[in-house]
Amino acid sequence: MDKIxxxxxxxVIIKTLCDNPNKVFTLGYFSEMFGSAKSTISEDLDLLQKTFKKNSMGNICTIAGASGGVKYIPSVSEMDVRETLEELAKELSHPDRxxxxxxxxxxxxxYxxxxxxxxxxxxxTKFSGLGIDCVITVETKGIPIAFATAQYLxxxxxxxxxxxxxxxxxxVNINYASGSAKKIQTMVLPMKSLKRNSKILFIDDFMKAGGTSKGIIELANQFDSKVVGIGVMIETGLPVKKLVGNYHSLMKLNTSEMQENNSIDIKPNI
Amino acid sequence: MDKIxxxxxxxVIIKTLCDNPNKVFTLGYFSEMFGSAKSTISEDLDLLQKTFKKNSMGNICTIAGASGGVKYIPSVSEMDVRETLEELAKELSHPDRxxxxxxxxxxxxxYxxxxxxxxxxxxxTKFSGLGIDCVITVETKGIPIAFATAQYLxxxxxxxxxxxxxxxxxxVNINYASGSAKKIQTMVLPMKSLKRNSKILFIDDFMKAGGTSKGIIELANQFDSKVVGIGVMIETGLPVKKLVGNYHSLMKLNTSEMQENNSIDIKPNI
Known part of the structure; x- marks a missing residue:
């Protein structure tokens, strides 16, 4: 019976932790749920920790102390990142696109x-550990990626x-100059939707000159908040110099290649 | 050793299945991964099936035959639905809103x-089993809910x-009349983004008169596709008669109450 x-x-523990990434559950939560001693739950978590590590499934992290507990931190290995980005580059290189x-x-x-x-x-994985308070994006195309990132964090x-x-x-409205199209656009953020003094991660699908990122940084300032990370899926090779310095992009697209030779040159940033 | x-x-099986809801994995996939006999994997799946059922964690469903395998179908019990919607109604009833x-x-x-x-x-849970090919939504506010629904399906x-x-x-562009504001709006859908003969689930955050739903049905027609389900988080009590008949809403909001008495009357549809 004990085995079962x-x-x-x-x-149940795996399902609960993985459905709620980065959420802390106390040992008491599980010990009450199962009617088991905390030491038993502790042994269970030890086992899980080892299994997750061995199989590169992210980390099961225990937090010591009275307010302690356990949480699941999703993460991918460098090898998986490389594999994903290479597969993605291949998928995006299809001439039909x-x-x-x-x-x-x-x-x-x-999508x-x-x-x-x-x-x-x-x-x-990249931005975990920065103490992010919220993920921000600009409508529309970056929303699914930003939402999924927020969910993992x-x-x-x-x-x-x-x-x-x-x-x-x-x-709050601000006007910003899109760096590539040299067009003035408006950004709107409801007062209620962002707390003062937030640490913000900006996630988007695409960066050309970085005008949107710069706009987001200015908008964050209006809320006494700070953009502590910028992640974009694809950046274009040109312009080489972006309007923001500190960003993390997963792939680089050579747009001139597409216009001149009708072929797609996209490479993972690894 | 066997126990470990x-x-x-x-x-590993739980993590793999739950990270990929509704995706079929063959027994061979796991038996190769672990170097175990298929009969052993089969026993593992039996155990998981029972545990998932007993703890209302959704279904582990095995598919017999040569192309068979196993998949995880997320679902919530009626009791959980009731609990969630009551909690949500309470949260949404706060006068600050x-x-x-x-x-x-x-x-x-x-968000x-x-x-x-x-x-x-x-x-x-509600629309599983309809053979949905894709989830559709209109920018912006329904996107996270529609994305998460697509992910589960x-x-x-x-x-x-x-x-x-x-x-x-x-x-493809179509014009449609928003049923409540009596305003003509435009809907645009790229030709490449929807396959002909698709079965579509339309998901949105809010329905007043149902004009957007009607527009989506017309747009789907342009792609020889069919809206087989409509799910909205909140519908308003007025107008009572919506422009579409067959939709599923989770909560009903009495807007006149809010305008006249400055109080929020929102109730789960259960």
Whole structure:
């Protein structure tokens, strides 16, 4: 019987932890749930910790002390990152993806849970440990990736929009110059949606000149908040100098290649 | 040793299945991974099936035959649905949420992974088994809920926008009348983003008169596709008669109450 009980406990613990990444559960929570001693739960967690480590499934992290407990921190190994990005580059290099005007079609990737979760997991691994309070993005195309990243980091998502809506309440508007199109655009963020003194992670699908990132940094300032990380899935090779310095991009796209030779040159940043 | 091995196998299988809801894995996949006999994996799956059932963690479903395998189908019990919706109604009833103009502030709910996943899981449970090919939504506020629903159903997400973008390629535009504001709006969907003959699930955060749902049905027609389900988080009590008949809403909001008495009357649809 004991064997079955341990199996059952392990199953429930894994499911609970993995459904709630980065959320702390006390030992008491599980010991009450199963009617088991805390020392038994502790042994279970030891086992899980080893299994997760051995199989590169992320970390089961125990926190000592009275307010202690256990949480699951999702992470991917460098090898998995490399593999994912190489596979993604291959997928994005298909000639069918070139649209008239020399644009790259990628909606099927950035909206597909399969790819979105892989990309978001890479961002969560990269920016974990910065004490992020929320993930921010600008509508529309970056939303799924930003949402999935927020989910892995267990923080709220904040979406900046281009227009005000009545259902948002009082909002802060800023104008910013998109670095590539030299166009003035508006960013709107409802007052209620971002707490003062937040540490913010900005996630987006694409960066050309970095104008949007710069806008987000300025908008964050209006909320006495700070952008502590910027993650974009793809950056373009040109312009070489972006409007922001400290960002992390997963792939680099050579756009001139696409316009001149009708072929796609995209490479993982590894 | 055998005991540890079984624990380890179970842990890896659960993590793999739960990270990939509704995706079929063959027994051979796991038997190769562990170097175990298929009969051993089969026993493991039996154990998991029982544990998942007993603890209401969704279903581990085995598919017989040569192309058979196993998949995890997320689902919530009726009791959990009731509990979630009652908690959500309480959260949404807080007087602080009333904005000037008699609107209800809910961005913190519909962008927060904690709530989004609960709501999406309810939709996934409700619409599982309809053979959905993709989840569709209209930018912006419904995107996180629609994305999470797509993730649980293991299908792509499609986002309809209000404006065309160069990076989307050739697109289909339709005009539709928003049923409440009597305003003509535009919906745009890139040709590449939806396959012909798709079975579509439309997910949104809010329904007033149902004009957007009606627009989505018309847009789907342009792609020879069919909306087989509509799920909205909140519908308003008025107008009583919506522009579409067959939809599933989780909660009902009495908006006149908010405008007249400055109080929030929202109730779960259970």
């Amino acid at each position: 009980q341990r199996n059952e406990r392990l199953s 070139i649209l008239s005007g020399g644009f790259l079609y990628m909606l099927d990737i950035i 597909n849970p399969k790819w979105v979760n892989k990309v978001a997991m890479i961002f969560a 267990n923080v709220p998502l904040v979406i900046v929009r281009h227009n005000n809506e009545a259902t948002d309440g009082a909002s | 091995q079984r624990n380890e196998r179970l842990s 009333i904005l000037s103009g008699g609107f209800l502030y809910m961005l913190d709910i519909i 927060n992974p904690k709530w989004v996943n609960k709501v999406a899981m309810i939709f996934a 293991n299908v792509p997400l499609v986002i309809v926008r209000h404006n065309n973008e160069a990076t989307d390629g050739a697109s």
